[in-house]
Amino acid sequence: xAVVSQHPSRVICKSGTSVKIECRSLxxxxxxxxxxxxxxxxxxxxxxxxxxxxxxxxEQGVEKDKFLINHASLTLSTLTVTSAHPEDSSFYICSxxxxxxxxxxxxxxxxxxxxxx
Amino acid sequence: QKEVEQxxxxxxxPEGAIVSLNCTYSNSAFQYFMWYRQYSRKGPxxxxxxxxxxxxxxxxxxxxxxxxxxxxxxxxxxxxxxxSATYLCAMSGQAGTALIFGKGTTLSVSS
Numbered sequence: 001x002a003v004v005s006q007h008p009s010r011v012i013c014k015s016g017t018s019v020k021i022e023c024r025s026l027x028x029x030x031x032x033x034x035x036x037x038x039x040x041x042x043x044x045x046x047x048x049x050x051x052x053x054x055x056x057x058x059e060q061g062v063e064k065d066k067f068l069i070n071h072a073s074l075t076l077s078t079l080t081v082t083s084a085h086p087e088d089s090s091f092y093i094c095s096x097x098x099x100x101x102x103x104x105x106x107x108x109x110x111x112x113x114x115x116x117x
Numbered sequence: 118q119k120e121v122e123q124x125x126x127x128x129x130x131p132e133g134a135i136v137s138l139n140c141t142y143s144n145s146a147f148q149y150f151m152w153y154r155q156y157s158r159k160g161p162x163x164x165x166x167x168x169x170x171x172x173x174x175x176x177x178x179x180x181x182x183x184x185x186x187x188x189x190x191x192x193x194x195x196x197x198x199x200x201s202a203t204y205l206c207a208m209s210g211q212a213g214t215a216l217i218f219g220k221g222t223t224l225s226v227s228s
Contacts, residue, residue, distance in 0.1 A: 006160070034215045041125065043205065043220040044161070093160050097213055105213055106151075110160040 002028045004096045006109025013084055013116055021079045021112045023094035028107075030096035033077040035069060038091040038111075050077060074098065084116040120144050123206055123219030132228045136193040140206035140219045143187065147208040147217075150182050152191045155203045155221065164204075165191060196226045 003026040013019050023033060032051050036044040048069050050056035056069035066088075068080040077096070081088055094109040123140045130136055138152075148169055153161035165180035167173045167189075173180045179192040189208075193200055203223050207216040 032213065036218075041221075041223075043121075043123075044207075044216075044218040046215045046217070049215055091158070095216070106163075106216060108160040108162075111158065113158060 002096075002107040004030070004094060004107045004109040006094055006112060008112060009110060010113045011115070013114070015085055015116055016083055018080055018082045019084055019114060021081075021092055021094075021114075023077050023079075023096065023109045025075050025096050025098065025107070028096075029074040029098045030071075030077065031074065031098040032096070033069075033071055034095040034097070034106075035067075035077075035079050036093045036095065038093060044093060047079075081114065084114070086116045089114055089116045120217050121206065121208065121219040124222055125220050127223040127225060129225045129227065130196055132196060132198060132226055134196050134226070136196050136200070136224060136226075138191040138193075138204050138206075138222050138224070140189050140208075141187055142189075142208060144208075144210065144217075145184075145187065146210035147187075149209045149212065150180070150189050151207045151216065152178075152180055153205040153207060153218075155205055157203075161205055161207075193224075196224075198226050198228045201225045 005024045035047045038044045047062045048056040048058045050071040058064045071077040093111045121142045150167045152165040155161045170184045177194045181190045203221040205221040206219040
């Protein structure tokens with residue numbers, strides 16, 4: 001089946017530094033990538049949608065200069081949290097859709113737990 | 118009003134019980150409905166996928182969609198301790214657009 005590999009699974013960084021999260025589609029071409037964040041005991045909140053080769057579309061309230069999304073290839077999308085602060089600590093999950101993907105269209109990564117200290 | 122409402126629980130049941138999980142939504146354009154299971158600190162895992170109204174059964178799981186009432190349900194029969202997790206409903210209007218999630222219901226099945 002379709003698989004999306006997300007790395008790292010956990011990361012701890014110092015306040016003010018940047019962190020990059022990668023999502024790779026292993027056996028299909030991810031034409032669209034959705035990035036979500038999830039706070040403890042809360043739902044997945046959509047941050048942005050990116051199509052391969054295009055600029056990402058951000059949801060209202062999400063700072064595009066803080067959460068940089070790159071989707072330069074059909075198998076790789078990255079989310080960079082720039083100048084991270086403790087309030088950015090969260091669980092980040094990617095979801096890919098594309099050709100040759102799962103029957104219902106969405107394949108989720110396993111998530112990245114970011115802790116900013 | 119949020120687009121998707123889901124009672125967060127927690128819901129505690131004994132092993133073997135029938136579990137009913139529900140979501141309501143406000144956007145009548147939603148056509149694709151999904152239920153995910155999420156274990157702590159893991160990505161969501163698809164359980165059921167339904168298009169438009171109707172029922173769908175897969176093993177111990179049954180998904181129901183009532184578009185006229187904007188109400189979806191997931192039933193788990195013969196619940197097992199391994200079913201203990203958070204269950205998220207999700208939906209979208211058009212194929213391929215981003216999923217909108219409910220808050221998730223935390224289920225605990227005791228042996």
